[in-house]
Each structure stands twice: as structure tokens, then as C-alpha cells.
Amino acid sequence: MTEPPEASAAPAAAEPDPRSGSAGTAPGDSAGTSPAATGPRSVTTRATLAGVVVSALLILAIVLGSHMLRNFDSALLPYAVATVFLAFGVAYRYTVWISAPGARRLFRQGWRSLFSMENFRQAPTALPKMIATYLGFQKFLGARSHARWAAHQLIFWGCILAALITFPLTWGWFTFTSGSGSGPGYEMRIWGVKILGFDSLSIFGWLMFHGLDIAAVLVIPGASYFLWRRMKDRGASTGQRFAYDLVPLIALIVISVTGLLLTFSSIFLHGGGYQFLAILHMVSVVFTLIYIPFGKFFHIVQRPAAVGMQLFKYTGRQDDQVFACRRCEEPIDTGPYVENLRGTMRDLRLDFDAWAEYCPRCKRVLRGSAYLSHVKKGFK
Structure with missing residues (x-):
């Protein structure tokens, strides 16, 4: 590999590599990536339309899944309305996000790798492993700090458990019914179909009815650790913003604490203060759901898309498509990934x-x- 010519003073003056085609388009790219095609107005229009469509589909799913609202609990209406706003915000923000040239290109490459039969034949277990290690157990965080990894795991699994319980209950998809009206025998139904029956006085019954309390116990120490770290660690507190970095953690703690206090009130205080706690809990949950698409929590929605990108890089390594530095010949990354980066820069x-x-x-x-x-020579 030959040595490149002497670099100029500004990176903008570097000559484009003739192997990659013209500076305006990458090989195989369409002309649909021009700035005019992704102008602010068109992006906003598409994002708004996507948000409206997703929100409408969710409303339809709530109506149909709750048997025309027969299984819908009107006391949970504020939560259901918040999830509709959440659906609109996620669809809107996600559409805006993937409209950016860099995100759009990575998004497409990720989906191509995900649905590639060739990749599946070469590495059939790669995708399940990445889902487990990258999304589930997030091993990349463990390389930074074991304490941060543990705290993140507590928040992650606590929020997953809470979402799996709260959303179906809020939408009327998930119900508990008792044949005698007061138990102890209950039936769990999903979309009106009986899944299983259980005794509410058994250990399994206790776990079923206290799933949200378990989620709160997981979330509180994890969120508290990150809140403490952001207040004490100089590196973490230097560039933090209150609304972006601290509010999400405070919201998680408030939701978890008020949820536990509801259980405490019903068991030990015979319902004392329950109404106030219920309103406080509802307000904190609704606020957090609406905040998710427009704050730090949005990375929860973005993270699954990164699995496809990791698969894209992994399959490149499996094919020995490692790109070496043009100067020192040390490996940089996979060849397809480097070309993808160059294409984004041209976009x-x-x-x-x-x-x-x-x-x-x-x-x-x-x-x-x-x-x-070039520069110092002028001072001689």
C-alpha cells in the first residue's frame, strides 16, 4: 500500500478517493438523499403523519383489545391517554431521527443485515446473542464500570417488568377476574381469553398482584445510584443538565416510591392517604410517559436499532472484510462500515x-x- 500524498492544512482540501465514486453520491445510493428531499418542512410533515397514524392504530387496538371498551377501566383513562401521546411522540421523534443522513443510512444497513438470509446462514446465532448481550444484559456497560452496569440492569429490568404489567392493564387487554367476586380464586385473561387461574393467597398469587412493587424495588436503588453519581462525580456533573439528566431519574424514583406507598397505605393504613398518593402517582407516571420521546429516555427507543448496526459490523468481520488504515495498515473497522461512514459524509x-x-x-x-x-512555515 503506497503512502498518501502530503496532507493539506485543512481537511476539506483532501482529495476524494477515486475508488469511491464521485463526492456527491456513493456507489449504489439513490438520488433521494439530497437535502431538498429531506428539508425541515417535509421531515416535519412525515413525522406528524407517522405520529397520527401510530396514535390512531393504538386507539383502535385499545378499543378492539378491550372488547369494545367493556374491559377498559375508566379509572385508568389518564394513563391510557398518556400512552397515546407517548405513541405519537415516539413515532414523531423516531421519524425525525432516521431522516438525518447518518441515522438513515445506519438504519437501512441495520435492517438489511437483520433480514439477510446470507447473514443468517453464516451466523444463525449472532442475532439472539446480540439481543441478549447488547439489549438484555448490556455487557458494553460492564466494560466501563461494574457498579454502573448493575444499576442500569436494575433500572432496565424494573422498567421492563412495570411496562409489561402497566400497559396491558391500562389498555384493558389484561384483566383479573374472580368467580366469587372477592377471591381468593382469580383468573388472568388476555384479550378476554383465560390464560391461567391462581389462588391470590399463594406465593404465585402474591407475585402476580405485587409485580409493580417488585419493579419499584428494582428501580429505586438503580436510579438512586445514578442520581448520587451525578451529584458527586465531577466527570458526570460537569456537562449535565437538570431537565435532561436529573429529571428522568427523579421521575423514576417518585413513580416507584409513590407506587410502594400505595401498597403501604392499603395494607397498613387501611387506605389512609390513598387518594392523594394515587393522584400523585398518576401525575408522575403521565408526566414521564409524555417526557419519554423528547428527553433522555428516548435512547430506550433508539437502542434496538443499534442491534442491526452491530450485526452489520459483525457480519463484515466474519467475512474478513476488515479495512486497514491507508497509512499504517492497522485495522480500523470493517470495510462496509468504513464505506458507510464515507457515504454519510458525502450525504x-x-x-x-x-x-x-x-x-x-x-x-x-x-x-x-x-x-x-503549511502553517508554521509562514512564521519562519
Whole structure:
């Protein structure tokens, strides 16, 4: 591999690599990535339309899944309305997110890798492993800090458990019915179909009726750890913002604590203060659901898309498509990933996409050489 010509003082002056085609389009790309096609107005229109469609589908699913609202609990109406706003916000924000050139390109490549039969034949267990390790157990966090990993796991599984219980109950999909009216025998029904029967006085029955309390016990220590860390750790507190970094943690703690207090009130206080706690709990949950698409919690929605991108990079490594630095010949990343990055830079009309073919160390060396030969020379 030959040594590249001397780098210029500014990255914008770097010559595009002739192997990659013109600077305006990448090989195999369509012309639909022009800025005019993804203007702010068109993106907003598409995002609004996506939000309306998803919200309408959710409302229809609530009506049909609750047997025309016969199984719908009117006391849970504020929660149901909040989930409709949540659906609109997620669809809107997600559409805006994948409209950006970089996210759109990674999103497409991820889905191509996900549905590729060739990838499935080569590595049939790759996708389940990535879902388990990247989404479920999030091993990448363990490499940073075991304490952060443990706290994140507590929040993650607590929120998953709470969502699996709260959303179906709120929508009227998930009901508990008693033949005698007061138990102890109960039937769990999903969409009106009996799934199983259980004794509410048994251990299994206790777990069924206290699932949200278990979720709260998981979430409180995890969220408290991150809140403590953001207040005490200088590195974490330097660039934090109250509304973006602290409010989500405070909201999780308030939801969990008020939920536990509801159980405490009903068991030990004979319902004392229950109405106030119920309203406080409802307000905190509704606020958090509406906040999710427009705050830090949105990464929960974004994270699954990263699995496809990890699969895209993994299959490239399996095919030995590792791209070496053009200067030192050390491996940078997979060839398809480097070309994908260059294509994104061309979409953004950044005229230094050829620099993606150099490792970070060589980029620093070339910039230093350019400074010595072009900038410092003027001071001699």
C-alpha cells in the first residue's frame, strides 16, 4: 500500500478517493438523499403523519383489545391517554431521527443485515446473542464500570417488568377476574381469553398482584445510584443538565416510591392517604410517559436499532472484510462500515470523507505534518 500524498492544512482540501465514486453520491445510493428531499418542512410533515397514524392504530387496538371498551377501566383513562401521546411522540421523534443522513443510512444497513438470509446462514446465532448481550444484559456497560452496569440492569429490568404489567392493564387487554367476586380464586385473561387461574393467597398469587412493587424495588436503588453519581462525580456533573439528566431519574424514583406507598397505605393504613398518593402517582407516571420521546429516555427507543448496526459490523468481520488504515495498515473497522461512514459524509457534503480511511493516530500525524509544512512555515 503506497503512502498518501502530503496532507493539506485543512481537511476539506483532501482529495476524494477515486475508488469511491464521485463526492456527491456513493456507489449504489439513490438520488433521494439530497437535502431538498429531506428539508425541515417535509421531515416535519412525515413525522406528524407517522405520529397520527401510530396514535390512531393504538386507539383502535385499545378499543378492539378491550372488547369494545367493556374491559377498559375508566379509572385508568389518564394513563391510557398518556400512552397515546407517548405513541405519537415516539413515532414523531423516531421519524425525525432516521431522516438525518447518518441515522438513515445506519438504519437501512441495520435492517438489511437483520433480514439477510446470507447473514443468517453464516451466523444463525449472532442475532439472539446480540439481543441478549447488547439489549438484555448490556455487557458494553460492564466494560466501563461494574457498579454502573448493575444499576442500569436494575433500572432496565424494573422498567421492563412495570411496562409489561402497566400497559396491558391500562389498555384493558389484561384483566383479573374472580368467580366469587372477592377471591381468593382469580383468573388472568388476555384479550378476554383465560390464560391461567391462581389462588391470590399463594406465593404465585402474591407475585402476580405485587409485580409493580417488585419493579419499584428494582428501580429505586438503580436510579438512586445514578442520581448520587451525578451529584458527586465531577466527570458526570460537569456537562449535565437538570431537565435532561436529573429529571428522568427523579421521575423514576417518585413513580416507584409513590407506587410502594400505595401498597403501604392499603395494607397498613387501611387506605389512609390513598387518594392523594394515587393522584400523585398518576401525575408522575403521565408526566414521564409524555417526557419519554423528547428527553433522555428516548435512547430506550433508539437502542434496538443499534442491534442491526452491530450485526452489520459483525457480519463484515466474519467475512474478513476488515479495512486497514491507508497509512499504517492497522485495522480500523470493517470495510462496509468504513464505506458507510464515507457515504454519510458525502450525504452531508463534507469534503473530507477520505479521512475515514485513516486510523485516529495517523489522522493526528497527518494533521501535525500539515501544520509543520503549511502553517508554521509562514512564521519562519
